[in-house]
Amino acid sequence: MIVLNGAGTIADVVALAERLDRVAVAPAILAAVTHAHEQADALSSRFATYGRTTGVGANRSTPVLPDDDTYGMRLLRSHAADAGDPLDGRTVRAMLAVRLVQLCVPGSGLDPQILGGLERMLNDDTLPELRHYASIGTGDLAALAGTALTLMGERPATRPLAPMPQWHADSALPFMSSSALTVGRSCLAVAELSRLERASSIIYTLSFLALDGNPSAFSAAAARAAAAPEVDAVAARLRSLFTGAGHPAHIPARIQDPYGLRVYPVAQASVVATLNSIVGQLERTLNTAQENPLFDIDGDQVVHHGAFYQAALSLELDGTTLAMALTAPITHSRIRMLNDPETNGRNPFLASAEDGSSGLMMVEYVAAGAIAEIRAAAQPASVGTLVLSRGMEEDATFASQSALQLERSVAAYRVLLCCELVGAVRLLRQRGLHQHFAGVAGQAMALTADLPWDDRDRDLRGDLAAAEALLDDLGRLVGDADQFS
Structure with a gap:
């Protein structure tokens, strides 16, 4: 209760x-x-x-x-x-x-x-x-x-x-x-995004291990050099996931990785920072009397005000969708690396044979469609305005629209992450690494054991749906991911 x-x-x-x-x-x-x-x-x-x-x-x-x-x-x-x-x-x-x-x-x-x-x-x-x-x-x-x-x-x-x-x-x-409906929708979207953000770190780690990434990208020194909020926290999480995976034979394939692996700590930190900020704003809004008029009992007065004007919440929501639009192409970069024989060491698109098979080619297209949705939703709703009630309300924040756009972004982000997960798991299996990890990475591979193993060209809709169903559980493997559930 x-x-x-x-x-x-x-x-x-x-x-x-x-x-x-x-x-x-x-x-x-x-x-x-x-x-x-x-x-x-x-x-x-x-x-x-x-x-x-x-x-x-x-x-x-x-x-x-x-x-x-x-x-x-x-x-x-x-x-x-x-x-x-x-x-x-x-x-x-x-x-x-x-x-x-x-x-x-x-x-x-x-x-x-x-x-x-x-x-x-x-x-x-x-x-x-x-x-x-x-x-x-x-x-x-x-x-x-x-x-x-x-x-x-x-x-x-x-x-x-x-x-x-x-x-x-x-x-x-x-x-x-x-604004209880707007706040409620925002709470649900933020709770889901919090889990997905953590799941993204696990999926990144699986891609990183599959692609023999260079761990210097998330070293403490690299995090300090970023001089940006939450990069230290994201980098520390990645170091823990990488070290905990227990793969001492890991040898970086490149001196300097492409952006998909190298700048993830910086890009993802923007999502973490905006999440932390919007959580604070939502909980302040939850626990404050904003009704107009407000009865100030101690002050013995009726207060007519504009505190209900959700400018701060609108900006926080818009900032979160913008942060997701920033990090989404970095995820797509890793999907491209997983499919590229120059970086995966296997067939193009991780196909089962070099016979023109398409493999995971269309998964890239699905991911691109999700990114298009995230970008469209990132157009800030707070820049709009409208005059209502014969001029009495001469500006609306459109915070409700910002909440809807965050919902759209989160839904598309789920699709984007499941596309990367399908590719990372396929490459780890093709390399025979899927049973070689401990810690959270090992737990993640155990969760993905039921993903289809057939690498022949076939309908991949079921693979993506199965991967998407795992995302919340993956997110709960990391830290305090279940703080909202």
């Missing part, structure tokens, strides 16, 4: 999204949210409060009458518009988990019973149907409004759900005032 106490983590979000655990709000947190709800009611009776005593957006100057009991429901209904394909359950659960974690930090002023409603949705897997198009980056309004309507029975859930009483203005806007 995950007991939320005001300090949620990406691991909590992933566990709840994957249905690996149940959730409950700590009694002390529920008491604090209840107190904030009572104080918010008192503050909004003294101060004009956006979305509670006034309209929203361009209607912010229009007062809402104190006896208007229908305003909260009208607000939710009008903001629930979305379109496109339905989101999958895993994504929806991630959003619900993020919103529940966020609401454990008092500040929204909403009814504490809503936290119990989110608990039930997650624990019973009773989900709202949410659709693809709606979010921009200043709040996932439609997704959260639709969730609210589902909690109250106005929209069907995926399973029977006892409806809550209808909400009032004290809870409608506060519940919607969040």
Whole structure:
């Protein structure tokens, strides 16, 4: 049981999204949210409060009458518009988990019973149907409004759900005032990328051993010379993997390797650095009350602000996709080396014979297609802008688009890594090295034992699918790769 106490983590979000655990709000947190709800009611009776005593957006100057009991429901209904394909359950659960974690930090002023409603949705897997198009980056309004309507029975859930009483203005806007869907999607993508990044080091090591690479590229001296964040850590990991492989007969084939082997520590360190940075930003966003308006209970004030403007998150997401676009061609370089007789010492494309067989030729093409997707997704979403609500919102960060682009990049990166893994394993087998390694490299080769052994020209779709299924397990062989799972 995950007991939320005001300090949620990406691991909590992933566990709840994957249905690996149940959730409950700590009694002390529920008491604090209840107190904030009572104080918010008192503050909004003294101060004009956006979305509670006034309209929203361009209607912010229009007062809402104190006896208007229908305003909260009208607000939710009008903001629930979305379109496109339905989101999958895993994504929806991630959003619900993020919103529940966020609401454990008092500040929204909403009814504490809503936290119990989110608990039930997650624990019973009773989900709202949410659709693809709606979010921009200043709040996932439609997704959260639709969730609210589902909690109250106005929209069907995926399973029977006892409806809550209808909400009032004290809870409608506060519940919607969040980027929980964007943050949830980002948490899932970051957790997956973290495993894939570590898997890439193992696959690199297998390629390195197969190609008789020169270990000076990841020496401590080379890492220091890079003068860049996380190169030391990546190089140290590679040294550990190489040394632990226990292959004393390894003799470098070249004085200086091609970039695919030589600059991997530097290029991959950019991914590690951006991952570390985005983890920090996501967990800050998870554990901060960002609702607008914010009820500052200690300060006895209603704060109208723009803290929900996800500029920092958008930049972190864009930076991560850019780092992946930087390192992806280096992976393709190794795939090319594995297929080239000048570097593999075997037939072109690791074919079974020199008779014009194509071998792994098309695997290079698949890898190139994945790189094209990563490059396309790396166009920064944060450079875009749009004016909405009669000029009230004159700039959107498009953080939600940045999250979608990271998802695309991660999916393509999986394909790219499985292409390299298929080639590295084939070359190690052809050289008779597949049973000669210890440590993590030996464990990795054991995991790949079920990959097809037939090197004749045939349909390789199954090989790539089987290799892709191994990537998460490979990633878990390294260090703290399971920190989010």
